Amino acid sequence: MRKSMRLTDVVVYLFLLLGAATCLLPFVWLIRSSFMSLSQIFVIPPEWIPSPFVWDNYILPFKELSFGRYFLNTSWVLVGTMVGVLTSSTIAAYSFARMRWIGRDKMFGLIMTSMMLPFAVTLIPTFIAWQSLGLVNTYVPLVLPAFFGGGAFNIFLLRQFFKTIPKELDEAVFVDGGSHFTIFAKVILPLSRSAVLVIGIFTFLGTWNDFLGPLVYLNDELKFTLALGLSQFRGMYNAEWGLLMAASVIVTIPAILVFAIGQKYFMEGIALTGIKG
């Protein structure tokens, strides 16, 4: 019995290690190539340690292209979207979770249906509308919608969380003459720090990785975001893999950093989204 247990453990570990290797291989390949000279990159059989270490691949995207600028552009979109999502989704979730008003649950259900809606359905008329307002090629179409609810998914997540906070806390504030604003700001938000953080991380990653939005709305190269700049970059340096890999690393690093910092909350947050799905 004991021996057979050990055998299954070995199989399980082999499976896990194989899976982990598959997951990590593209990352390893990405990083090793980004530090290699063009002559070493294509050596067969492939070499894994760059020698010499080449930094040029990281300098060129900033020097010859506007990667510094793209970085700033992405940051503006990011800050705007984060502020919009975090303020409007928390307020809306508070209303749906803890206030009683006529039509509340119907409205909530209605807003939740938009989670299933393919973005492609609203893309064209939204684009036409922004165009007629003369706002295409600005960041307004990418940022402004965040201030109107901040996404059904986020409202859903926060509402779930807010509902777990005991109602007695609200009553205590009411007895002291406080309003809903007081409860929201002084009770609910401080107690929901972890949930808000999760929304923040999700929003960061979603905005950072967004491709279709910038692709549709930005056509002036100086206004590009990093993701868009990277895809442009590929067209210009088709086979210069070292450069392309370095550029990809630059685009990936901030996402990985945010993930590393918020990892603990992040895992909990993802779990939270699925349980009562």
Place this chain on the structure above:
Amino acid sequence: MQSLSVLRRRENWFGWLFAAPAILGFFVFILGPMAASLYYSFTDYQIAGDPTFVGGRNYANLFNGVDPFFYKSIFVTLYYVILSVPLQMITAFILALILNRKIKGRAFFRVVFYLPTIMPVIASSMVWIWMFDPDLGLLNEALRTLHLPTSNWIYSSSSVIPTLVFMSLWTVGGTMIIFLAALNDIPKQYYEAIEIDGGGRLQRLWHITIPLASPSIFFNTIMSVIGGLQVFVQPYAMTAGGPNDASLFYVFYLYREAFTFGNMGNASAIAWVLFIVTMILTYVIFKTSQKWVYYEGGEA
């Protein structure tokens, strides 16, 4: 002390006020555009001109096969969904089953499996394009070393979709985490009970784990189907829909129609077909879910 009805009325008013941005957002950015897109789908609307009403012509052109890409893109997308969704579910579920046990290095594996989902798709596409290169790519190099037959990966019309499915398995970590949470929630008493009855591993899996995790299977399946119907970055950045339109994904086709060719009316019809197909598929999954999804407390 104010009377109760005054308080109620005030709460009603404030409730609407707090929810107002979200409600407004729903009407302005969801419902309004949907209605507009439905209208445009019945018009001839070039991006530079004005819409002129043409009745059902756009839809007729799609379904008559006048536009040959319509059926092609439906085929490509469904092929991808049918292949990728079950494989993603099975892979993610097996990984979650393993990582739900108290094994060494559990936290490490969890992070490693999740990591690929963090990477911007546009960046991972760059790496994969190169790894899939038939002559210079790492995968064929490895296959040659092992004396195995090589593949043309994304560069041949027969292997491009299976290759993209394989690539989608690389980002299965998000689904895995949701499964893990569901498995973690299963009360241990259930397992103790079946152990007393002498049930083996497979029985435990079949009679306890899968039924109790079925809501999460249901959730992940829907999300995965919806995600599969909307694949865009891979065809845009990796294959340009080719070779020979073999990876002409539906949303890529829609994007091309709208933003490359400027046929807004036609593209709106394409978008509405997608909307209806998504609704039908979601409805079917919901309906069948009543047969296989188990909810604690018995409410269906």
